[in-house]
Amino acid sequence: MRTLIGAVIAVVAGLAFAGGGTYVLVSSLAPDEASQLKNAPAPNNSNPDTVNYGTP
């Protein structure tokens, strides 16, 4: 049981490494990622008369 827990943790960590690495890689390859992440404007603040508090 305890070995199983250890194995599960190791697998989770491995998957997270793989997933996180893939995510970071994909993010860094996308040419417009920086502009998307940096100061991303509120997506539906298109109405010039209101400032949207947020988007559910």
Next chain:
Amino acid sequence: MRLVLPAVSAVLALLVLTPLLGRGFVLNYDMVFAPDQSLVPDGLGLGSALPRSVPADAVMSFATALLPGDVVQKIVLLAALFAGPLGAGRLVPTNSVAIRVVAAVWYGWSAYVAERLFMGHWPYLVTYACLPWIAAAGLAVRRGEPKALPKLILACVPAVLTPTGGIIAAVLAVVCSGRRKLAVTVPVTVLLNMPWLLPSVLHPGGSLSSPDGAGAFAARAENWGSPVTSVLGLGGIWNAEVVPGSRGMPLLPVITLLSVAVALVGLRSLAPRWGLAPARSFVVLGAIGVAIAVFGTLPGGGDVLAWAVSHVPGAGLLRDSQKWAAWWALPLSLGFALGVEAAGKYLTNRTALVALAALLPLITMPDFAWAGLGRLEVVDYPADWSAVRTVLAADDGAGDVLALPMSAFRRFSWNGDRTQLDPAPRFLPRTVVIDDVVYVGGRPVSGEDGRVATIRRAMARNDDLGAFGIGWVLVEHGTPGSVDPGVLRGLREVWSGPWLTLYRVPGVIAPPPAGAPRLPVVAGDLGALAVVASSLLWLLLPAGRFSRSGHSRTFEEQACAH
């Protein structure tokens, strides 16, 4: 080795906040700091608005009287992001520094912290940082340790700056202190919360809220998982705009469920170390936090919440329910660390396991680093703001300020077009009336301030604003929203710049509508201050120390004699 945990906590805080440490202000969504915030009636809950930021605004008025506002802001944010992981690491019942580090990283690098920081909810960050210290002091009270009660009170103080923070802190304090201490902990925590509690109860317009917001502010799924998995992973805030992109990773729900499983295994070892009752109530409170957070997303839950918000005074606190998941953060972090410890005993490469476990939060949410990869930035207020402040401070005439266009939130190009709460109420030295209707997903959510509704109707009729206690009108330029020229007709322009124009309302200015009665509110403030001062004195003055140490020496002497 003693310095490892503080060092790790400092690194975590600096990894996020380093780009923001220069002079200037971070203004994002609900986070507003001003160079020198004035103490106005709203800061004590004596205005017409519900006391949502009470006594935080009053405390900031005093703090910015001592230090510049931007320095105060950086100290608050750094302290919050440093003290949280440090407290969580210290709370783990283990002898292993590495396991403490795992808990610290899981607590400090969480989606809750990231999303609330990006949402500008700095009082929640402060509350979150206090929770491990409150839990530790509460457990000490339960064990009957000397001076534990004043330590518990002081640990709660930074958290009680807002109603939500006050409740989160008070409940955790009472739960950790145990049933036998209820007679002490309940009155003390109620007293600490008096500065916002009394203005809420005595608010002339009541404390009911609009049901519109119940659905709009419900927890949300951040990926293909449900809101439940998002909240279990300490995310799920209602506003998609403040969620780090990494929270959409497809693998995240799986990682969340597995980490919860590890935490539940680890929490089983909490009972032998803390005792069954405290361990059980600690975990149950975490589960209750998750349940409240996701309640509005369950079938029928939204309707119940909407009814409660509009019929039960104070139930508006249940809106934006994900904030209650703060109670789950400690059981998850401590449980995961203890689960890793349990697993490590049966693995040959324990170091690798612990290192992986400690790095997992950073790997899965790398875009929390460096102020959210540039999401937050430091800016300066344009000079117009100081100029208008000077004009208002120099005038002895009566009257509050009405900020136009009618909108609670602004988007200025000088702040990168970020959505930000109107800074006028905190920047200017008079009570500023701002619209309290907020737009969520393009749909309006009504506010509770009856005075704002009255003024809105008066403007539609082009009535004299002076009759409603408005002596000044401030028009903010370069932000969405329009101003009816009819409202400005007949007003005298006093100051104008590229970003602001200030008008004087001519004629007689009526007194503003009465808020909560002053005497009981100030008495409540003094009561809370008295509790805090007494706790400080009990810790600092030698009287308590002598009596306690005298007792213990006598006991030890007796033991030696036997």
